[in-house]
Amino acid sequence: MEQSKSSRNTRRTSNKKSHKSKHAKQQQKIIILLVITFVFGFLAGLFVGLKRTQPVNFVMESSAETLETETNIKESSSKAAINNAELPWNLQLVNFEYALAADFEPESLADVDNGYVADSRIVEAAKKMISDARTNDNVRIIALSAYRDYEYQTELYENKVQRLQQENGYSVAKAREEAATVVAYPGTSEHQLGLALDLVDARHVKLDESQENTDAYKWLYEHCDEYGFIVRYPNGKTDITGIIYEPWHFRYVGEEAAKVIMEKGITLEEYLSDYYTE
Numbered sequence: 001m002e003q004s005k006s007s008r009n010t011r012r013t014s015n016k017k018s019h020k021s022k023h024a025k026q027q028q029k030i031i032i033l034l035v036i037t038f039v040f041g042f043l044a045g046l047f048v049g050l051k052r053t054q055p056v057n058f059v060m061e062s063s064a065e066t067l068e069t070e071t072n073i074k075e076s077s078s079k080a081a082i083n084n085a086e087l088p089w090n091l092q093l094v095n096f097e098y099a100l101a102a103d104f105e106p107e108s109l110a111d112v113d114n115g116y117v118a119d120s121r122i123v124e125a126a127k128k129m130i131s132d133a134r135t136n137d138n139v140r141i142i143a144l145s146a147y148r149d150y151e152y153q154t155e156l157y158e159n160k161v162q163r164l165q166q167e168n169g170y171s172v173a174k175a176r177e178e179a180a181t182v183v184a185y186p187g188t189s190e191h192q193l194g195l196a197l198d199l200v201d202a203r204h205v206k207l208d209e210s211q212e213n214t215d216a217y218k219w220l221y222e223h224c225d226e227y228g229f230i231v232r233y234p235n236g237k238t239d240i241t242g243i244i245y246e247p248w249h250f251r252y253v254g255e256e257a258a259k260v261i262m263e264k265g266i267t268l269e270e271y272l273s274d275y276y277t278e
């Protein structure tokens with residue numbers, strides 16, 4: 001009996017014990033559940049928080065990515081291995097991809113027209129072109145710009161950026177992008193190269209598309225290649241040149257290249273990638 005009592009006691013105790021440990025186990029379970037709930041709650045909160053900020057990040061990333069891709073496409077489209085170092089002086093390519101150093105200056109400058117100077121190697125041809133127009137066809141052409149140094153180009157560009165912000169309410173980024181299609185970004189202007197002239201009709205002194213209808217432009221379009229000049233930024237070629245249509249900007253490339261470019265109606269970029277890449 002005693003034994004059974006004690007054994008019962010023992011059993012009871014052990015029962016009590018097992019009961020106790022069962023209770024402890026339940027407590028443990030509750031604690032674990034609480035911890036899990038807490039961790040889940042924390043993670044969920046974190047996720048919602050992330051989700052909230054995600055669209056903003058996403059938009060920023062995607063637009064940055066788009067810009068990058070566009071730049072890459074532009075670079076690869078005409079970068080087809082044009083190497084200015086291997087090109088003669090008259091075919092040097094300057095555009096948004098091929099910039100001149102800030103301290104680049106033509107070897108020698110000379111008066112060309114209307115008080116402007118240009119690379120001395122193109123002055124004779126330019127003067128003859130302007131005087132032939134007048135002598136042969138009574139067309140009066142006048143230069144409104146020729147060589148411009150880096151500092152002056154910077155000034156022109158910054159002025160354009162400011163005007164676009166003030167007059168069109170553009171953001172700085174938008175104004176800079178837009179300005180670069182109208183006024184070449186410093187270092188990317190052919191005027192710094194000394195081989196470009198802005199030529200207008202003396203009776204219509206305006207640097208806009210209306211220049212296209214003047215006698216001066218019609219004459220130049222017809223004859224400029226005979227003097228080694230081309231219409232550098234033709235209509236509909238902005239995708240390639242990065243510059244708007246400019247029926248006043250003439251670039252010296254030499255007679256041989258000028259004839260091909262004007263006859264085919266192509267750009268200097270296209271000419272170089274057709275004839276000067278492997």
Ligand SMILES: [Zn+2]
Nearest residue numbers: 196197198249
């Ligand atoms: Zn120009």
